[in-house]
Each structure stands twice: as C-alpha cells, then as structure tokens.
Amino acid sequence: MPKFLKFICFLAIGLGLVWLVTHNLTDKEKDDIFSSLERANYWLLIPVIIVGIASHWYRAVRWKLIMEPLGYHPSTLNTFFAVMVGYLANLAVPRLGEVTRCGIVARYEKIPVDKLVGTMIAERAVDMLLLLILMVITVVIQIDVIGGLFLNEIWIPIENKLGAAGSSRSLILAGIAVGVILLGIIGFRLISRSSIGIKIRALAHGVWDGIRSIGKMEKKGWFIFYSILIWAMYFAMMYLGFYCMEETRYLGLKAALAVLIIGSVGMIVTPGGTGAYQFLVQRTLMVYGVLDTSAYAFGWIVWSAQTLLVLIVGLGSLIALPLLNKSQEASGSKELGIKNL
Numbered sequence: 001m002p003k004f005l006k007f008i009c010f011l012a013i014g015l016g017l018v019w020l021v022t023h024n025l026t027d028k029e030k031d032d033i034f035s036s037l038e039r040a041n042y043w044l045l046i047p048v049i050i051v052g053i054a055s056h057w058y059r060a061v062r063w064k065l066i067m068e069p070l071g072y073h074p075s076t077l078n079t080f081f082a083v084m085v086g087y088l089a090n091l092a093v094p095r096l097g098e099v100t101r102c103g104i105v106a107r108y109e110k111i112p113v114d115k116l117v118g119t120m121i122a123e124r125a126v127d128m129l130l131l132l133i134l135m136v137i138t139v140v141i142q143i144d145v146i147g148g149l150f151l152n153e154i155w156i157p158i159e160n161k162l163g164a165a166g167s168s169r170s171l172i173l174a175g176i177a178v179g180v181i182l183l184g185i186i187g188f189r190l191i192s193r194s195s196i197g198i199k200i201r202a203l204a205h206g207v208w209d210g211i212r213s214i215g216k217m218e219k220k221g222w223f224i225f226y227s228i229l230i231w232a233m234y235f236a237m238m239y240l241g242f243y244c245m246e247e248t249r250y251l252g253l254k255a256a257l258a259v260l261i262i263g264s265v266g267m268i269v270t271p272g273g274t275g276a277y278q279f280l281v282q283r284t285l286m287v288y289g290v291l292d293t294s295a296y297a298f299g300w301i302v303w304s305a306q307t308l309l310v311l312i313v314g315l316g317s318l319i320a321l322p323l324l325n326k327s328q329e330a331s332g333s334k335e336l337g338i339k340n341l
Contacts, residue, residue: 102116127227131264247298248290
C-alpha cells in the first residue's frame with residue numbers, strides 16, 4: 001500500500017505537469033505540436049536507442065567492478081538484465097529500481113543483498129557527483145543562457161520565499177528542527193539496544209562494506225573510464241536526438257548538454273520522468289530559441305524513445321533471467337554429476 005500510494009503521488013505530479021503545459025494551448029498550438037511529431041524522422045532515433053543500450057551495458061560492467069573487492073564476480077548478463085529490470089521498475093515508482101536490481105542479483109548470484117545495496121549507493125553517489133559537476137560546467141560555459149534560467153526560475157523564487165518569512169517564523173522552524181533532532185537521538189538510542197537495532201546495525205555494516213568497495217578496487221582507472229563513458233553516451237543520445245526534428249537540428253553541443261542535465265532532473269522527480277521531463281526539456285529548449293510547441297514535441301519524442309527502450313529490453317530481461325540461469329544451473333548440475341561418476 002505505501003508503494004502504491006507513492007506511485008499515485010508521483011504519477012499525479014507528472015500528469016499535473018502535463019496538464020499545466022497543455023490546458024491553455026490553443027487549437028493552433030495543438031496542431032503545431034502534432035505537426036512537429038508527424039514531421040519528425042523517427043528512423044534517426046535508432047542510433048539513439050543503440051547508444052542507450054550500450055550505456056546500460058557499461059553501467060552493468062561498472063557495477064561488477066564495485067562487487068569484485070567484496071569477492072564476488074557475477075555474470076555480466078545477469079548484471080545487465082538486473083539493471084534493465086531496475087529501470088523498468090523505476091517507471092512505476094522512482095528509485096524502486098535500485099532495490100529491485102539488487103534483489104535480482106542477490107537471487108541469481110547468491111550475493112548478500114545488504115552488500116549489493118552498498119555498491120548501488122556507491123554507484124549512485126558517483127553518478128550524482130558527475131551530474132553536479134556537469135551542472136556546474138553547463139552553467140559556467142553558458143552563464144548568459146543557463147545562468148539566467150537558473151537565476152530567474154530557481155534562485156530568485158527561493159530567495160523571495162526566504163525573505164518573506166519573518167524572523168519569528170524562522171525561530172519557530174529552528175526550534176522545531178532542534179526538537180526533531182533531539183527526539184531522533186533519543187529514539188535511536190532506545191532502538192539501538194533492541195533486537196531490531198542489532199539487525200539494523202548488521203544491515204548498515206553490510207551496506208558500508210559495499211560503499212567502501214570503491215576504495216578497495218584494483219581497477220579504479222576502469223571505473224572512472226566507465227563512469228565518464230556512461231555520461232558521454234547519455235550526451236550522445238541527446239545530441240543525436242536533435243537530428244530527428246528540423247526545429248532542433250541547428251542546436252549544438254552546449255544545448256545538448258543543457259537539455260541532458262536539466263532533463264535528468266525530470267527523470268528523477270516523477271515515475272519514468274512522465275510530465276516533468278517534457279516540461280523541463282521544453283523550458284530549456286525555449287531558452288535556445290525553439291518554439292514552445294516544437295520544444296514540447298521534442299521532449300515527448302526523446303522521452304518516448306527512452307521509455308520504449310526500457311519497456312522492450314526490461315521486459316525481455318525479465319523473461320531472459322530465469323531462462324538463462326535455469327540453463328546455467330542445469331549445465332552446472334550435469335558437470336557435477338560427471339565429476340561424481
């Protein structure tokens with residue numbers, strides 16, 4: 001039930017953003033959107049999908065590198081299938097996919113799930129760091145374009161809200177925050193002495209082992225290489241996607257970087273990025289002179305290509321996992337029987 005409610009909440013946010021963009025459109029603007037969709041060359045999305053699959057494959061390879069210091073060497077295919085099923089789960093509930101893929105590898109590779117969660121957290125931390133670095137680079141090299149967008153759409157509204165809050169209100173909020181922290185400390189001490197607390201500490205220890213595995217890696221150079229390669233492929237997907245529409249073909253590398261970074265935020269906010277991705281991509285492309293209707297159409301095209309990739313490969317992975325591991329178990333049992341003879 002909590003997962004279902006979470007899904008409904010995030011989906012409502014996404015659909016709300018779709019409504020926010022479309023409810024005031026005139027008939028001409030709606031016709032312009034459908035006209036842009038009809039004129040798009042969808043064959044040019046094939047390279048985008050191929051690069052997307054490659055990026056997911058290298059994500060699986062990179063994940064394997066984090067597991068090696070823990071003494072585990074899972075199959076690359078199993079790891080790749082788990083990653084794709086995880087993306088499939090994320091279409092339903094944001095961040096559910098991380099737990100799902102850990103569970104799959106734990107089941108088929110017999111690796112403790114707590115350690116896998118630690119490796120997943122470490123991997124996501126690296127991705128978040130790279131995303132933040134790319135954000136800074138995007139703003140610095142396009143301070144006149146993206147800097148203004150960030151200032152007007154994010155910083156000034158936050159500053160105004162903080163300025164509107166009186167000093168008394170700020171003191172009340174600070175008092176509440178201190179009270180919550182104190183209650184948390186007391187609750188933690190009480191729970192830590194119970195049997196549940198002992199289990200939680202054991203789980204946390206396993207997760208910490210997974211996180212520390214990055215520092216123990218012998219192939220740190222390869223890990224850095226794959227991390228950069230994954231984001232380079234994400235960037236290539238966006239840049240290649242520009243060529244499917246006449247209205248975006250003239251856009252350059254800087255625009256592709258901006259759309260990638262800001263669109264990535266939309267993919268995190270709602271299930272599969274529904275609504276949020278299209279909205280943020282539209283707002284970004286409008287800064288580069290693309291008409292709002294064409295920008296919105298482009299957001300739907302790229303989002304649909306990525307979602308279709310996840311649906312097809314994710315469902316295929318879900319089917320292939322038991323078949324692949326059943327054949328491996330059968331061959332392993334056969335070899336064991338021959339040895340016994």
